Amino acid sequence: MSEVVNWGILGYARIAKNSIIPAIDRADNARVYGVASRNKAELPAGEWPQSYDDYAALLADDAIQAVYIPLPNSLHKEWVIRALEAGKHVLCEKPIGLTAAEAREMQKVAARHDRLLMEAFMYQYTDRVRVIKEVIDSGDLGAIRHINVSFRFLLDRPNTIKMQPALGGGALYDVGCYPVNFVGLVTGRLPVQCKALCETQDGVDTNLSALLQYDDGLIANIHCGFNAFGRNYAEIIGTKGMLCIDKPFLDDAGTLYLHTPEGIRELPVSESDRYQAEIRHFSSAILNQPSKIIPLDETVRNMQVLDMIRAAL
Numbered sequence: 001m002s003e004v005v006n007w008g009i010l011g012y013a014r015i016a017k018n019s020i021i022p023a024i025d026r027a028d029n030a031r032v033y034g035v036a037s038r039n040k041a042e043l044p045a046g047e048w049p050q051s052y053d054d055y056a057a058l059l060a061d062d063a064i065q066a067v068y069i070p071l072p073n074s075l076h077k078e079w080v081i082r083a084l085e086a087g088k089h090v091l092c093e094k095p096i097g098l099t100a101a102e103a104r105e106m107q108k109v110a111a112r113h114d115r116l117l118m119e120a121f122m123y124q125y126t127d128r129v130r131v132i133k134e135v136i137d138s139g140d141l142g143a144i145r146h147i148n149v150s151f152r153f154l155l156d157r158p159n160t161i162k163m164q165p166a167l168g169g170g171a172l173y174d175v176g177c178y179p180v181n182f183v184g185l186v187t188g189r190l191p192v193q194c195k196a197l198c199e200t201q202d203g204v205d206t207n208l209s210a211l212l213q214y215d216d217g218l219i220a221n222i223h224c225g226f227n228a229f230g231r232n233y234a235e236i237i238g239t240k241g242m243l244c245i246d247k248p249f250l251d252d253a254g255t256l257y258l259h260t261p262e263g264i265r266e267l268p269v270s271e272s273d274r275y276q277a278e279i280r281h282f283s284s285a286i287l288n289q290p291s292k293i294i295p296l297d298e299t300v301r302n303m304q305v306l307d308m309i310r311a312a313l
């Protein structure tokens, strides 16, 4: 195989157009080979070698090794499985599906076809997450007792898949999956119980809080929403210290604050290029080169927690 992975994109989604296609262009081991859209006529001309008017035609093209799936959440499972069965490696947008059962099914198909499958949690490729992991590993926080994480924004586009129940809309799937994933990164295990409340509009959750409790008593407090002033933040609170993180899911430069009895330590984080890093690492893994890949067991665990939250509403 060449040292550059040919990518195909299923659906000319906003995230594909605004973030992932430019990120593939910036990655030195990847290129956009083709895009499939139900509205092929509206795709820009001449920006990549091939365009297709149906997703199956892209999957049938042997020139493509990796497929990016930014379809509505309710369509992820079907197209992930079809792409894996067509012999493609797959990067699928978050959440990977609607339930843990769907995630396990996709994991099995990936193993059966010996293909890579990864859920696109781009924030894991930021410098913030590197610094957060270093602080946790240093023991400076002591025993972690509480995690507080929120991701909310004001959704001002009425005609969006995010507000359509049949397409897997709702704040929990759209943004709540990030705090859940963040708590999973810190704890590395499943909670033992969950309580949750939400406000709904047009059949989807638009304002949701969940409490997760772990086997050692640790409590995580998760919030997500579409209908209030936007912010994302996290606090990890231990017996010896507290780490305050502004914008854990974004990649601009900033400062984390580590509070201890000795005072407040400022921890600088550098600007990252999370989408490019995600594409570059996934492409490296396809090329059998060193890479940082999000394990599918973590993905399944994330979906199990989303199941617990939905069941608690």
Ligand SMILES: NC(=O)C1=CN([C@@H]2O[C@H](COP(=O)(O)OP(=O)(O)OC[C@H]3O[C@@H](n4cnc5c(N)ncnc54)[C@H](OP(=O)(O)O)[C@@H]3O)[C@@H](O)[C@H]2O)C=CC1
Pocket (backbone or CB within 6 Å): 010, 011, 012, 013, 014, 015, 016, 036, 037, 038, 039, 069, 070, 071, 072, 073, 075, 093, 094, 095, 120, 122, 160, 161, 167, 173, 174
């Ligand atoms: N990682 C990140 O930063 C982000 C991730 N996301 C994730 O990406 C996915 C897509 O989100 P987003 O880009 O906002 O969505 P869009 O609505 O912009 O894109 C979804 C695409 O899916 C295709 N599609 C196929 N069937 C349907 C259907 N029945 N209704 C609507 N679209 C359909 C369309 O492509 P076409 O018409 O060309 O075939 C459409 O452009 C979601 O899973 C979301 O969670 C979203 C934003 C940011």
Ligand SMILES: O=C1CO[C@H](CO)[C@@H](O)[C@@H]1O
Pocket (backbone or CB within 6 Å): 153, 174, 175
């Ligand atoms: O994944 C995502 C990144 O953040 C956006 C909000 O700012 C979400 O809507 C989107 O789905």
